Amino acid sequence: xxxxxxxxxxxxxxxxxxxxxxxxxxxxxxxxxxxxxxxxxxxxxxxxxxxxxxxxxxxxxxxxxxxxxxxxxxxxxxxxxxxxxxxxxxxxxxxxxxxxxxxxxxxxxxxxxxxxxxxxxxxxxxxxxxxxxxxxxxxxxxxxxxxxxxxxxxxxxxxxxxxxxxxxxxxxxxxxxxxxxxxxxxxxxxxxxxxxxxxxxxxxxxxxxxxxxxxxxxxxxxxxxxxxxxxxxxxxxxxxx
Amino acid sequence: xxxxxxxxxxxxxxxxxxxxxxxxxxxxxxxxxxxxxxxxxxxxxxxxxxxxxxxxxxxxxxxxxxxxxxxxxxxxxxxxxxxxxxxxxxxxxxxxxxxxxxxxxxxxxxxxxxxxxxxxxxxxxxxxxxxxxxxxxxxxxxxxxxxxxxxxxxxxxxxxxxxxxxxxxxxxxxxxxxxxxxxxxxxxxxxxxxxxxxxxxxxxxxxxxxxxxxxxxxxxxxxxxxxxxxxxxxxxxxxxxxxxxxxxxxxxxxxxxxxxxxxxxxxxxxxxxxxxxxxxxxxxxxxxxxxxxxxxxxxxxxxxxxxxxxxxxxxxxxxxxxxxxxxxxxxxxxxxxxxxxxxxxxxxxxxxxxxxxxxxxxxxxxxxxxxxxxxx
Numbered sequence: 001x002x003x004x005x006x007x008x009x010x011x012x013x014x015x016x017x018x019x020x021x022x023x024x025x026x027x028x029x030x031x032x033x034x035x036x037x038x039x040x041x042x043x044x045x046x047x048x049x050x051x052x053x054x055x056x057x058x059x060x061x062x063x064x065x066x067x068x069x070x071x072x073x074x075x076x077x078x079x080x081x082x083x084x085x086x087x088x089x090x091x092x093x094x095x096x097x098x099x100x101x102x103x104x105x106x107x108x109x110x111x112x113x114x115x116x117x118x119x120x121x122x123x124x125x126x127x128x129x130x131x132x133x134x135x136x137x138x139x140x141x142x143x144x145x146x147x148x149x150x151x152x153x154x155x156x157x158x159x160x161x162x163x164x165x166x167x168x169x170x171x172x173x174x175x176x177x178x179x180x181x182x183x184x185x186x187x188x189x190x191x192x193x194x195x196x197x198x199x200x201x202x203x204x205x206x207x208x209x210x211x212x213x214x215x216x217x218x219x220x221x222x223x224x225x226x227x228x229x230x231x232x233x234x235x236x237x238x239x240x241x
Numbered sequence: 242x243x244x245x246x247x248x249x250x251x252x253x254x255x256x257x258x259x260x261x262x263x264x265x266x267x268x269x270x271x272x273x274x275x276x277x278x279x280x281x282x283x284x285x286x287x288x289x290x291x292x293x294x295x296x297x298x299x300x301x302x303x304x305x306x307x308x309x310x311x312x313x314x315x316x317x318x319x320x321x322x323x324x325x326x327x328x329x330x331x332x333x334x335x336x337x338x339x340x341x342x343x344x345x346x347x348x349x350x351x352x353x354x355x356x357x358x359x360x361x362x363x364x365x366x367x368x369x370x371x372x373x374x375x376x377x378x379x380x381x382x383x384x385x386x387x388x389x390x391x392x393x394x395x396x397x398x399x400x401x402x403x404x405x406x407x408x409x410x411x412x413x414x415x416x417x418x419x420x421x422x423x424x425x426x427x428x429x430x431x432x433x434x435x436x437x438x439x440x441x442x443x444x445x446x447x448x449x450x451x452x453x454x455x456x457x458x459x460x461x462x463x464x465x466x467x468x469x470x471x472x473x474x475x476x477x478x479x480x481x482x483x484x485x486x487x488x489x490x491x492x493x494x495x496x497x498x499x500x501x502x503x504x505x506x507x508x509x510x511x512x513x514x515x516x517x518x519x520x521x522x523x524x525x526x527x528x529x530x531x532x533x534x535x536x537x538x539x540x541x542x543x544x545x546x547x548x549x550x551x552x553x554x555x556x557x558x559x560x561x562x563x564x565x566x567x568x569x570x571x572x573x574x575x576x577x578x579x580x581x582x583x584x585x586x587x588x589x590x591x592x593x594x595x596x597x598x599x600x601x602x603x604x605x606x607x608x609x610x611x612x613x614x615x616x617x
Contacts, residue, residue, distance in 0.1 A: 032282075032575075034571065034575070037571035037572075037574065038571055038574060039570060039571050039573070039574070040574065056570060056571045065419070065420065065421070068358075068360045068361065069360075069361050069362065069363060069418075069419075070358055070361055070363075071353060071357070071358055071361045071363040071364035071367060072349070072352035072353055072355075072356045072357070072358060072364075073352075073356045073357075073358045074349075074352070074356075088349065088352075089349060089352040089356055090345075090346060090349060091344050091345070091346050091347070091349045091350055091352065091353070092275075092344050092345020092346040092347075092349075093343075093344055093345075093363055094285045094286065094345070095361070095363050095415070097282065097285055098285050098286065098419060098422075098565070099419050099421070100421070100569070101420065101421030101569065101570075102569070102570045102571075103568065103569035103570030103571050103572040103573075104570065104571065106282050107275075107282060107285070107345065108274070108345070109274055109275050109276040109278075109280075109281070110273065110274035110275075110276040111274060158346075159274040159275075159345070160271075160274060160275065160344075160345030160346040161345060161346055161349075213570070214421065217420050217421060218420070219420075
C-alpha cells in the first residue's frame, strides 16, 4: 500500500495561485473555504523587507490531531495515508478544526454556494437569475459543478459539517495526480509514494533538506517543502566590515 | 397566598416565553445554519459552547456535593441529597440543550454510538455526561420511591460520583490535549475544570437554596447551609490559589503564544491589572466569604454565590475566547490578526433557552417532587 506525500519546491513556486483555483473547481469548494491556501509572510523591518510565500493544504499527518479528536471517526485515515472525511458521520462539533495545528479545515456555516440558489435576476428580463444559469447548463448546485468529485466524497458538502483537502483521492484512485499538482504551471508540486524509494518524492527528500510546518508538534505532516526562492545577492565581506 | 400564586403565574409565563423563543431559535438555527452565530473559522466555539461548559461543570459540582451524604455517608446532609441530585439533572439538561444547538449536524449524532472514537475526549465527554444523566435520573427515581440505601442505590451514587469526577477532567482535556493551542495549559486545564465544577456547583446550590427558602419554607434549618458556605469558602480559596498560579506562569513564560495571549486575554477588561471577572467573580467573593458574619448571613451567601456564578461564566468565556482569538496558519490570509467577539442575538437566545429548560425543571421539581425528603 502506498503512503502518499507531496513535496512543494519553493524555488519553483511563483505564487500564482493556480493550485487554489484548480482545487476549487475540482472539489466544488464553496466561497470562504480554502482546501488549498497559502501563508504569506513579510520578514525584516522596512526598508529591509522581503516577502515569503508558502502554499498550504491538508498535511495528511501520520498522527493527525483531527483524526484523534473526531468523536465519530468522520475524520479518518485511509490505508494510503490520506486523511479523509465522511460528512455523513460528521456532527459538526468543529473539534477537528479546533485541533488542526495548520488551519486547513473549514466549517460550512451556511448552505454552500448560496449565491447560485438565488432566483432573482440582476436585470429583470435582461439577465438570467443565478438559479436559471445553473439549470440552463444542466449542472448541480453550481454551473461549474464537477461530478467527478462524487466518486469518493460528497460532491458538495452540506451546511453544518466541516471539509478539507483529500489529496484528490478520487483522482489518485484512478492513477491521476491531485488537481493542484496537475495545474501548477511551474511544476512546483511533486506527488507520490513516500514508501517507495524510487519515487520522485523520496528522491527529492534525499537530495534536499526539507522542512515541514510545525514539525515540533510531532504530527508527522506529509507535505514537505524544499528549497526557497531568493534572487537577492550581496557583496562578500569579512564579517560586514 | 394569592400574591404568591400571582407571582408563580408570572414566573411560569416567563418560562413559557423562554421555551417559545428557544424553539424558534432551534428552527432558525437548523434551517439557516450556524452563520447566525458570531463565530467563524477562527473563533469556532463561542457563547453556546461556553454555556455548555458552564452548565455541565456546575452539574458535575452538584453531583459531587450530593456524594457527601450518598457516597461518604455524611448523614446531616441527607436532607439536601435529593435536591442536589435533581438540580444536577436539571442543570445537565440545560447543558445538553446548549451543546445540541451548538452542533452543526445534530441528526448525525447516531454515529456517536455507531462509530465511537475512543481516542476522542469529545466522545468521552459526551458519553460520560450521557451515562451520568441516566444514572442520576435512576438514582433520583429510587430516592423518590424511598430507596436510599439499597445496594443498587449505593452503586448508582458511587457511579454518579465517579462520573462527575471524570466528566470535568474530560472537558478540560478537550482543550488540554490540543497541542497546537498551548495557552489552554495542557493537562492543567482538566484540574482547573474539576475545581471550577465544584465551585460553581456549590455556588449554584447555595444561591438556589437561599432563593427557595425565601419563596417557600422547606423545613431545612438555615444554619445547616453554613456548612456548605464553609465548603464554598475552601473551594473558592483553592480556585483562587490555582488562578494566581496560572497568572504567575502566564506572566513569567516567554513562549510566543503566551506573549500574544497576554496582550489580548482580557475580553472583559482589567482592574489594577487583574481580569475584571476574576477580581469581581472570584477574589472579591472569596475575601467576603472569609468574613464569618458575611458567610453566615443569608444576604452574604446570596451575594457571594451570585458573584461566583456570574464570575465563573465569564471566566470560562474568557479562557474559551482568548485561546482561539488568533487565526491559525493560512487563515491569517483571510481573517484579521485578532478576532473580536460579541454574541449574536441567536447565541444569547441559545443560552436563554438552556437556562429556561433548567429553570423550568427546577420549578417543576420543586413543586411536584418533594426535593427535601430524607430516608426514614
